[in-house]
Amino acid sequence: xxxEKLAALREIESNLIEHDxxxxxxxxxxxxxxxxCSHCHHRDLRRNKGVMSHDLWTKIVxxxxxxxxxxxxxxxxxxxxxxxxxxxFDWLHQARDMGLTNLVLNSNGSFCRGDNNxxxxxxxxxxxxxxxxxxxKPTFERVRATxxxxxxxxPVYTGVAALLERKQTLDRQGVDTPLIICQFSMMDENEHEAxxxxxxxxxxxxxVKLREKLTWTGFVQASNLTASYRxxxxxxxxxxxxxxxWNGDVVACAVDNEGEFVAGNxxxxxIHEIWNGPLKKLRQTHREHIWDDLPELCQRCVDWQAVGxxxxxxxxxxxxxxxxxx
Numbered sequence: 418x419x420x421e422k423l424a425a426l427r428e429i430e431s432n433l434i435e436h437d438x439x440x441x442x443x444x445x446x447x448x449x450x451x452x453x454c455s456h457c458h459h460r461d462l463r464r465n466k467g468v469m470s471h472d473l474w475t476k477i478v479x480x481x482x483x484x485x486x487x488x489x490x491x492x493x494x495x496x497x498x499x500x501x502x503x504x505x506f507d508w509l510h511q512a513r514d515m516g517l518t519n520l521v522l523n524s525n526g527s528f529c530r531g532d533n534n535x536x537x538x539x540x541x542x543x544x545x546x547x548x549x550x551x552x553x554k555p556t557f558e559r560v561r562a563t564x565x566x567x568x569x570x571x572p573v574y575t576g577v578a579a580l581l582e583r584k585q586t587l588d589r590q591g592v593d594t595p596l597i598i599c600q601f602s603m604m605d606e607n608e609h610e611a612x613x614x615x616x617x618x619x620x621x622x623x624x625v626k627l628r629e630k631l632t633w634t635g636f637v638q639a640s641n642l643t644a645s646y647r648x649x650x651x652x653x654x655x656x657x658x659x660x661x662x663w664n665g666d667v668v669a670c671a672v673d674n675e676g677e678f679v680a681g682n683x684x685x686x687x688i689h690e691i692w693n694g695p696l697k698k699l700r701q702t703h704r705e706h707i708w709d710d711l712p713e714l715c716q717r718c719v720d721w722q723a724v725g726x727x728x729x730x731x732x733x734x735x736x737x738x739x740x741x742x743x
Contacts, residue, residue, distance in 0.1 A: 422722070423648055429724065430650040433704065438484040439659035439692055443671055444477050445469060445494035446508065447501055448663050452525050452563040454550070456604055458636045458674050459495055468501065469663040473684060474508055477661065480688050482516040489519045494660060495674050499528035506536050513541030523548060523600075525561060527568040529576030534583050542595035546626065547577050550602050552610035552617065560607055581622050598728075600626040605640060615729055624730050629723035633672055642719045651703035652721040659692055667691045669699065669714055677714040 448466040450459050481488055490512065492498055498505050512520060522537075523546045529537070537545055551557030554570040561568065567576075577599065584594050599618040601611055608630075615625045630639035654670040661667050661683060662676055669678035680695035702710050709716075725738050 423650075426650045426722065426724075429653060430704075433651060433653060433656045435697075435700070436657070437693070438689060439488065439657065440485070441489040441491070441658045442477075442481060442688070443491045443494045443658060443660040444474070445496060445661060445663040446474065446492045446498045446505060447496040448494075449500055450495070450497045450525075451500060451527060451565045452497065452561055452568055454525075454562060455560050455606070456550075456602065456631075456633055456637045458633060462495065462674065464662075464675055465664075466496070467663045471508075473665055475511070477683060477688065478512045478515050478517060482512075484689060486516040487518050489521055490517055491521050491523065493523050494662065494671075496663075497525055497527070498522060499524050499533070503536075506540055509540045509542065519543050522546070525563075525568065526573040526577050527563070527565055529580045530567060530572065534576070534580045537580065538584055538587055538594045539592065540595070544598060545595045546598045546600050547623075548600045548602065549573065549577070549614070550600075550604070551607050552614040556607050556610055560604065577623075578621055585622060596624055597622075598624045598626050600628065602628045603630045605630075605638065619729060619731050622731055624728065626726050626728050628726045631672075631720045631723050632718075633674075633720070639719070639723070642722045644719060649706075649708065649721060651700075651706070652715070652718075653724045654721070655696075655703055655715070656700050659688060659696065661688075667696065669712060672718070672720060673714060678712040 447468045448462070449468070453460040481490060492505070492508065509520060520542045521544045522542050526547045526549060529547070549557065550560045557570045566572070581597055584597055587594050599614070601614050603611065611627055615627065618625050630641045632639045632642060652670065654672070658671050659667060660671050660673060665682040665684040666676050667680045667683060667688070668676045669680070678699070680699070681691035683691065699712070728736050728738060
């Protein structure tokens with residue numbers, strides 16, 4: 418790692434603060450997905466897949482509404498939430514009606530079709546991210562692999578473009594619609610297309626997010642990350658994010674896909690109790706740099722080096738976020 422990169426990471430670390438309640442939450446409404454992306458561990462997932470119960474969803478939303486209704490709340494983790502169909506839209510409306518003001522959804526784009534586009538735009542989301550990760554058909558379909566005919570290059574790009582056109586129409590009518598962000602996760606096999614991807618979607622009115630390369634906890638190679646962890650910094654993912662699997666397990670962070678570190682279960686305890694119990698101890702271990710006391714998942718992870726993304730807006734604004742889920 419270069420001295421400049423390490424200095425930048427230490428600056429990020431210096432601004433981390435202790436939160437009494439997580440400012441960012443990820444709730445896995447479903448662990449099922451219709452894609453088998455090249456950089457995603459989902460196709461080899463060992464833990465049981467399932468769908469969150471409505472009772473658990475309501476319990477989580479009610480606690481967030483009580484403690485921090487403006488927390489960044491993602492109803493997705495290791496699955497494609499739009500597979501739930503109208504159930505998801507009902508849950509989003511419920512969360513909005515219970516007072517949550519910062520709902521954010523990530524999708525693979527295969528459901529941007531038909532009536533779904535209007536439902537997405539009227540769902541109460543603040544931001545809707547489309548993970549596309551390729552600009553040409555060969556690259557897109559190699560990275561975003563699926564047998565679903567709706568997930569191929571042409572229907573996804575056509576559907577997202579139609580979503581953006583519909584958003585412009587509703588915006589002119591005064592309808593409150595989410596920010597649409599086309600996301601590109603850098604990989605060795607697609608990074609040469611990043612600029613074309615950015616220009617294409619900006620020209621169609623989308624915002625664009627370019628993410629640094631990640632290993633996704635070691636599943637793929639990321640040539641920009643060093644394997645050394647002795648010069649590491651406290652992980653912003655762990656510091657700021659509470660990640661909940663569909664069965665209620667609260668895990669280490671937003672990339673603990675298998676649930677290797679389970680801090681508790683929100684069926685049995687509150688988020689606040691778990692956040693200020695086992696997760697607080699994990700955060701303190703990170704911030705105190707007691708690396709040998711970290712869970713094995715954290716010890717082998719190098720993704721703390723890539724905790725941000727570059728954001729571009731159609732009006733020319735550019736900024737860099739420093740927390741993983743931003």
